[in-house]
Amino acid sequence: MKKIVMAMLSLAVSAVSFAQENNYPADTKPASTNIVGQDYPRVDSQRRVYFRFRASGAQTVSVGLGNTPLTKGEDGFWTGVTKPEDPGFHYYTLKIDGVEVADPSSESFFGAGKMMSGMEIPEDGVDFYNIKNVPHGTVNSFWYFAKSTGEYRHAYIYTPPGYDQNTKQRYPVLYLQHGMGEDRRAWSTQGRANFILDNLIAEGKAKPMIIVMEDGGIAAGMGGGPRRPAGPRPQGQPGAPQGQAPRSPMGAPAGMVSFWDGFGKVMIADLIPTIDANYRTLSDREHRAIAGLSLGGTQTYGISQANLDKFSHIGIFSAPFGFPGVETGYNGLLQKPAEFAKLVKVFFVSMGSKEGPNSGRAIHEALDKAGVKNVYYEAPGTAHEFQTWRKSLYGYAQLLFQDK
Amino acid sequence: MKKIVMAMLSLAVSAVSFAQENNYPADTKPASTNIVGQDYPRVDSQRRVYFRFRASGAQTVSVGLGNTPLTKGEDGFWTGVTKPEDPGFHYYTLKIDGVEVADPSSESFFGAGKMMSGMEIPEDGVDFYNIKNVPHGTVNSFWYFAKSTGEYRHAYIYTPPGYDQNTKQRYPVLYLQHGMGEDRRAWSTQGRANFILDNLIAEGKAKPMIIVMEDGGIAAGMGGGPRRPAGPRPQGQPGAPQGQAPRSPMGAPAGMVSFWDGFGKVMIADLIPTIDANYRTLSDREHRAIAGLSLGGTQTYGISQANLDKFSHIGIFSAPFGFPGVETGYNGLLQKPAEFAKLVKVFFVSMGSKEGPNSGRAIHEALDKAGVKNVYYEAPGTAHEFQTWRKSLYGYAQLLFQDK
Numbered sequence: 001m002k003k004i005v006m007a008m009l010s011l012a013v014s015a016v017s018f019a020q021e022n023n024y025p026a027d028t029k030p031a032s033t034n035i036v037g038q039d040y041p042r043v044d045s046q047r048r049v050y051f052r053f054r055a056s057g058a059q060t061v062s063v064g065l066g067n068t069p070l071t072k073g074e075d076g077f078w079t080g081v082t083k084p085e086d087p088g089f090h091y092y093t094l095k096i097d098g099v100e101v102a103d104p105s106s107e108s109f110f111g112a113g114k115m116m117s118g119m120e121i122p123e124d125g126v127d128f129y130n131i132k133n134v135p136h137g138t139v140n141s142f143w144y145f146a147k148s149t150g151e152y153r154h155a156y157i158y159t160p161p162g163y164d165q166n167t168k169q170r171y172p173v174l175y176l177q178h179g180m181g182e183d184r185r186a187w188s189t190q191g192r193a194n195f196i197l198d199n200l201i202a203e204g205k206a207k208p209m210i211i212v213m214e215d216g217g218i219a220a221g222m223g224g225g226p227r228r229p230a231g232p233r234p235q236g237q238p239g240a241p242q243g244q245a246p247r248s249p250m251g252a253p254a255g256m257v258s259f260w261d262g263f264g265k266v267m268i269a270d271l272i273p274t275i276d277a278n279y280r281t282l283s284d285r286e287h288r289a290i291a292g293l294s295l296g297g298t299q300t301y302g303i304s305q306a307n308l309d310k311f312s313h314i315g316i317f318s319a320p321f322g323f324p325g326v327e328t329g330y331n332g333l334l335q336k337p338a339e340f341a342k343l344v345k346v347f348f349v350s351m352g353s354k355e356g357p358n359s360g361r362a363i364h365e366a367l368d369k370a371g372v373k374n375v376y377y378e379a380p381g382t383a384h385e386f387q388t389w390r391k392s393l394y395g396y397a398q399l400l401f402q403d404k
Numbered sequence: 405m406k407k408i409v410m411a412m413l414s415l416a417v418s419a420v421s422f423a424q425e426n427n428y429p430a431d432t433k434p435a436s437t438n439i440v441g442q443d444y445p446r447v448d449s450q451r452r453v454y455f456r457f458r459a460s461g462a463q464t465v466s467v468g469l470g471n472t473p474l475t476k477g478e479d480g481f482w483t484g485v486t487k488p489e490d491p492g493f494h495y496y497t498l499k500i501d502g503v504e505v506a507d508p509s510s511e512s513f514f515g516a517g518k519m520m521s522g523m524e525i526p527e528d529g530v531d532f533y534n535i536k537n538v539p540h541g542t543v544n545s546f547w548y549f550a551k552s553t554g555e556y557r558h559a560y561i562y563t564p565p566g567y568d569q570n571t572k573q574r575y576p577v578l579y580l581q582h583g584m585g586e587d588r589r590a591w592s593t594q595g596r597a598n599f600i601l602d603n604l605i606a607e608g609k610a611k612p613m614i615i616v617m618e619d620g621g622i623a624a625g626m627g628g629g630p631r632r633p634a635g636p637r638p639q640g641q642p643g644a645p646q647g648q649a650p651r652s653p654m655g656a657p658a659g660m661v662s663f664w665d666g667f668g669k670v671m672i673a674d675l676i677p678t679i680d681a682n683y684r685t686l687s688d689r690e691h692r693a694i695a696g697l698s699l700g701g702t703q704t705y706g707i708s709q710a711n712l713d714k715f716s717h718i719g720i721f722s723a724p725f726g727f728p729g730v731e732t733g734y735n736g737l738l739q740k741p742a743e744f745a746k747l748v749k750v751f752f753v754s755m756g757s758k759e760g761p762n763s764g765r766a767i768h769e770a771l772d773k774a775g776v777k778n779v780y781y782e783a784p785g786t787a788h789e790f791q792t793w794r795k796s797l798y799g800y801a802q803l804l805f806q807d808k
Binding site: 094 | 439441458460461498501502503505506508509510512517542543545546547548568623682683
C-alpha cells in the first residue's frame with residue numbers, strides 16, 4: 001500500500017510542477033481526441049497542432065501529421081508544430097527512431113489495419129457531428145454467429161432515440177461500411193455517425209433509422225488472402241488516388257473482388273436476417289439502404305449491384321474503384337434510367353474537393369450524361385478523410401426513406 | 405489509383421515472402437488480443453509469449469510483460485520470449501529506446517491512464533468468459549447529460565439476452581466499476597463481463613440483469629485534482645500492495661476521498677435516475693447491486709456505505725483500500741450483524757491468491773470475526789489482475805437478486 005500512496009503523492013507533486021513550468025502556446029487547447037487529462041497535443045485557431053512528447057532516449061522523433069519533425073529540448077521533451085491542418089479527424093502516428101507507434105497521449109482508433117492515434121481539428125461554425133443537448137440513440141456492441149462462415153461476428157448497431165420506448169415502432173435500416181484498414185468501430189468513433197443522426201433526427205431532417213456497422217473484411221484482407229494487415233497506409237490527408245476509373249469487371253483489379261465478395265455473402269446470408277430477427281426493422285427493400293466510404297464504397301457498388309432486390313438507397317462516398325460503368329452497370333439498368341430510378345430511390349455520390357475526380361465527380365458526370373438520376377455532393381476543402389464522409393452521411397441521411 | 409494498386413501488389417508479395425521465411429515457434433498460436441491477421445505476439449501451451457517486432461532503427465527494445473528484453477536480429481526484427489505468464493488478461497507496453505508505447509500488433513485497451521496493449525493468455529479448462537453459442541446480450545454505448553456536473557457523460561450498458569424482445573419485463577441492475585487508470589470500457593473488453601453474464605444466464609445460474617459501467621473518474625484523477633493521467637503504473641501482474649488496511653475515516657488516505665466522492669455524487673444524482681428513466685429497470689434498492697475492482701472496490705465501499713438506501717448487494721474485488729472497519733463501518737451496522745444482513749443481502753469480498761491479504765482475505769476474516777455475514781472468494785494462482793476479477797464477477801453474479 002505504501003507504494004501506491006507514494007506513487008500518488010509523487011503524481012500530485014509532478015503534476016503541480018508540470019503546471020508551473022509549462023507555458024502553453026498562446027491560443028491553443030488540448031485536442032478533443034487526447035486521453036482525458038492530457039495537455040498535449042494542442043490545437044490553435046489556425047488549426048496547427050503542437051506536440052510535446054517525452055522521449056529522453058530517442059534519437060529522432062517525428063509526427064505523421066504533415067511529416068512534422070520534432071526537436072529535442074534539454075529537458076528530454078520533443079516539441080514541434082504542424083502546418084495548418086484540414087478540419088476534421090486525421091489518423092496519425094509517432095515515429096520514434098524509425099518505428100511507427102501510436103501516441104500515448106491520444107486515444108487510439110482502428111485504421112490502417114492497426115491502432116492509430118487520432119487528431120480532431122475543429123471546423124469553424126460546423127457542429128453537426130458534435131454531441132448536443134438532444135435525445136440520443138445508443139450504439140450497441142452486437143455479437144452473432146454467422147452460419148455461412150461458421151464464425152462469431154461483431155457489429156455495432158445504432159438505434160435511434162426512442163427505440164427502447166416505442167416498442168411497437170419499426171425502423172428502416174442503413175448498412176454503413178468503413179474503409180480499407182478500418183472496421184466496425186470507424187463510423188461511430190472517427191465518423192460520429194451516431195451524433196450526426198441524433199442531431200438530424202432532433203431537427204426533423206432525417207427519419208429515425210437503425211444503422212448497422214459491420215466489419216467489411218478489409219481491415220486486414222479477407223476472403224482467402226493472407227490474414228495480415230495491409231502494410232503501410234497513407235495517413236493524415238493523403239488525397240485521393242488519381243487516374244482512370246477501370247470499367248471491367250466490377251470496375252476494380254481482379255484481386256480486389258474478394259474484398260467485397262466475402263463480406264457481401266455474409267451480409268446477405270447472415271447479417272441482414274440476423275438484424276431483422278433481433279431489431280425492430282422494416283425488412284422490405286424499400287426500407288433498406290446501403291452506403292460506404294472509400295473501399296467500403298467499392299463494396300457498396302458490388303453488393304448493391306448484385307442485390308438490387310435488397311436495397312433501394314445507395315450511397316458511395318469517395319470510392320475511386322468499383323463503379324461498374326453506365327454501359328453494363330447494375331445489370332444494364334443504368335441504360336434504362338427510368339427503370340433504375342424506380343428501383344433506386346436515391347443514388348448518392350460524394351467526395352472531398354481535394355480528391356481526384358474519379359473519387360466521385362467523374363462518376364456523377366457519367367451518370368448525368370447517361371440520364372441516370374443521382375445526387376452529387378462535394379465537401380469543400382477536404383480530401384479523402386472523415387470530414388468528407390461525415391458531411392456525406394449528413395447529406396445522404398436526409399434523403400433516406402423520405403418517400404414513404 | 406496506380407499508387408493504390410502498386411501498394412496492394414507489393415503487399416501481396418511481401419505477405420507471401422514473409423510466410424515463406426517464417427518458421428513459427430512450435431506449439432504457438434497468435435494471441436487472441438492481436439490485431440486481426442497479426443501473427444505475433446504468439447503464446448505457447450506453457451503460457452510463454454513470443455515477440456517478433458520490426459524496429460530496424462531502435463537501439464533497445466523490451467516488453468513490459470515480465471520486463472523481457474528483446475534481441476535484435478540481422479533482419480531488423482527484435483525477438484524474445486517471456487517466462488510463463490499467469491492466465492488471463494495482462495496489460496503491457498513496448499519500450500523502444502526508453503519510450504513506452506503500445507504494441508502496433510496488439511489491440512489497445514484503456515488502462516494505466518492511456519491506451520495499453522493487451523495480452524490474453526488462455527487458462528486450461530476455463531472458458532466461462534469466452535463467447536459461446538448461447539443467446540447474447542448487447543453492450544450499449546450510452547451518452548447522457550449530467551445536470552449535477554453540467555457535462556455529457558458516457559456509460560456502457562449491458563442489456564441481457566431477450567431485453568429487446570421482452571418489452572414488458574423489467575430487470576435488476578448491477579453498477580460495476582473499473583479500477584484506477586481504467587474507464588467504462590474495461591469491464592466489457594478486458595473483463596468480458598458481457599460474455600460472463602451471457603453464459604451464466606444461459607445456464608440458469610444468474611438472473612438476467614442490466615449492468616451499468618461508467619467512468620469512475622479514476623482514469624486521470626477527478627474531483628478537483630489536476631486532470632492528468634496518474635503517472636507510471638504497474639503493468640503485467642504487479643501483485644497487490646501490502647501493508648495495514650487503514651481504518652479511518654472511510655479507510656483511505658484523505659486525498660483519495662475525492663476519487664469516489666465525485667463519482668458517487670454523479671452516480672446518485674444523475675446516473676441512477678437516468679438509467680431508471682431510459683432502461684426497463686426494477687428501481688428499488690432490493691434490485692440494485694454495486695461492485696468494483698481495486699480502486700473501484702474502494703469506491704464501492706464509499707458509495708455503498710453512504711447510500712445503503714440505494715443498494716442491497718455489495719461486491720468488493722481486490723480492494724486494499726476503503727474498508728471502513730467493523731467498529732464504525734456502514735454507520736455502525738457492522739456491529740449489528742443481523743440488521744446489516746437484513747439490509748445487505750450479499751456482501752462479497754474477493755482477491756487473487758497472489759495478492760496480499762489486505763486485498764480481501766483480511767477483510768473477510770475481520771467480518772467473520774465480527775459475525776458479519778459475507779461471501780469470500782479467492783482466485784487460485786492469480787494476482788491483482790483481470791483473471792481474478794472475471795472469476796470474482798462470475799461468482800458474485802450468481803448470488804445477485806436470488807431471494808426474490
